[in-house]
Amino acid sequence: MGELEEQSSSSEKIDGSDEKGSRPRKRAALNAGRKTTKREKLEAMTDKIAANIENVDTDYAEKYEYLCKWMEFEKEEAEKQRSHELMMEERREAA
Structure with a gap:
């Protein structure tokens, strides 16, 4: 029985965990390689926000x-109608 306990404790040391139950070193090393810094996160968020603002601007720009264009068309139509009314008024006065 004493041998099994020694083997299990030695296998824990190979994994890299201490007696206190901390994480294995191998797993910590893998996580450290994937960890992003706060600066990288902030840059990603500001880029995302800027992209969203550009999309909003293009949507509103199209609108x-x-x-x-619609107001310009309405203005042209109003000018045509006013010129037509003036022309008709001149004809009535001439007649």
Whole structure:
């Protein structure tokens, strides 16, 4: 029985865990390679926010472009109607 206990404790030491039950070194080394820094996270978030703002701007730009074209069309139509009314008024006065 004493031999089994010695083998199990020696296998724990091979895994890299201490008697206190901390994480194995092998797993910690793998996690350290994948860990991102706070600066990288902030850069990623600011890039994402900037991309979203650009998308919002293009969406609104298309909407406002359409509205500007529509208002320009309405303005031209109002000018045509006003010129037609003036022409009709002049004809009535001449008659």
